[in-house]
Amino acid sequence: MRDTARVVAYARRIDDGQREDLHAVLRGLGADVTAASSATTPTYTVLTLDVGLAAAATAVRSGLARWTAASGVGAALVPSPTYAPGPKLLIMDVDSTLIRQEVIELLAAHAGREAEVAAVTEAAMRGELDFAQSLHHRVRALEGLPATVIGEVVDRIRLSDGAEDLVAAYLHAGHRVGVVSGGFSQVLAPLAERLRLSFAKANDLEILDGTLTGRVAGAVVDRREKARTLRAEADRAGVRPEAVIAVGDGANDLDMLGAAGLGVAFNAKPAVRAAADVALDLPDLDVVRHFAGL
Numbered sequence: 001m002r003d004t005a006r007v008v009a010y011a012r013r014i015d016d017g018q019r020e021d022l023h024a025v026l027r028g029l030g031a032d033v034t035a036a037s038s039a040t041t042p043t044y045t046v047l048t049l050d051v052g053l054a055a056a057a058t059a060v061r062s063g064l065a066r067w068t069a070a071s072g073v074g075a076a077l078v079p080s081p082t083y084a085p086g087p088k089l090l091i092m093d094v095d096s097t098l099i100r101q102e103v104i105e106l107l108a109a110h111a112g113r114e115a116e117v118a119a120v121t122e123a124a125m126r127g128e129l130d131f132a133q134s135l136h137h138r139v140r141a142l143e144g145l146p147a148t149v150i151g152e153v154v155d156r157i158r159l160s161d162g163a164e165d166l167v168a169a170y171l172h173a174g175h176r177v178g179v180v181s182g183g184f185s186q187v188l189a190p191l192a193e194r195l196r197l198s199f200a201k202a203n204d205l206e207i208l209d210g211t212l213t214g215r216v217a218g219a220v221v222d223r224r225e226k227a228r229t230l231r232a233e234a235d236r237a238g239v240r241p242e243a244v245i246a247v248g249d250g251a252n253d254l255d256m257l258g259a260a261g262l263g264v265a266f267n268a269k270p271a272v273r274a275a276a277d278v279a280l281d282l283p284d285l286d287v288v289r290h291f292a293g294l
Contacts, residue, residue, distance in 0.1 A: 009047040010287045011073040029063045030054035046290045076278040081242035082262045083293030089239040093248035094181035103183045106153045113141040125250030132220040143214025162286030169289040180229045227255035
């Protein structure tokens with residue numbers, strides 16, 4: 001008996017030639033298409049194909065990656081437990097994923113040290129620096145800033161395209177959505193309330209007498225803590241790990257992506273793209289709901 005899975009192709013637009021080409025590629029990979037559907041929004045088109053697999057999933061993923069490189073159309077192989085009926089969980093990173101910016105850089109701009117902090121952030125997200133050490137280094141740049149800058153930063157945050165639609169689709173279907181961030185709870189809390197997220201976890205900036213001390217209070221939310229939070233929230237909600245989708249962009253997200261049934265690298269660094277199940281380069285988070293069958 002063949003394993004069943006789903007291929008989700010996505011791009012700004014998918015033409016008839018690309019559709020036919022994808023069917024041919026799948027036949028060449030030993031995948032029989034059993035059902036097909038498509039959806040078009042003002043910003044993207046998604047083609048969903050249910051398939052039976054004769055080859056191993058890794059071989060099919062490799063073939064789809066080659067097709068994506070040649071066609072410019074993204075394609076994800078989604079295992080059946082991820083989109084099958086039942087409780088689901090979506091867990092996301094925040095900076096450069098749920099939102100467009102890096103919060104610590106917005107804060108550092110108030111201290112005139114944005115460029116310095118941005119360089120360290122980039123190195124940490126590429127996996128070149130230990131995240132906890134890099135976070136402590138960057139937070140020291142905030143020492144002495146009035147706590148009022150937090151509210152100013154909150155006002156500047158812009159959600160990634162499709163973020164609100166994705167969260168709403170999950171919540172409307174009765175599923176849980178949460179975020180776990182290497183950023184800061186004081187900035188994340190208003191955003192979590194606005195989106196009605198099921199849970200939100202981040203670092204706490206230490207504040208004394210209305211001033212940032214340049215330190216983080218408590219343990220750092222690092223890559224291990226992100227994966228631990230995923231497992232704990234899935235267990236709390238009665239969701240199988242195979243029905244969890246995790247989305248992130250940096251090295252700090254790698255353990256979380258690996259712990260999920262489907263790990264999605266969103267406009268991500270090369271090391272994260274290589275390790276994830278799906279590389280979503282189309283800058284619209286709403287595409288993710290199609291991986292879950294929503």
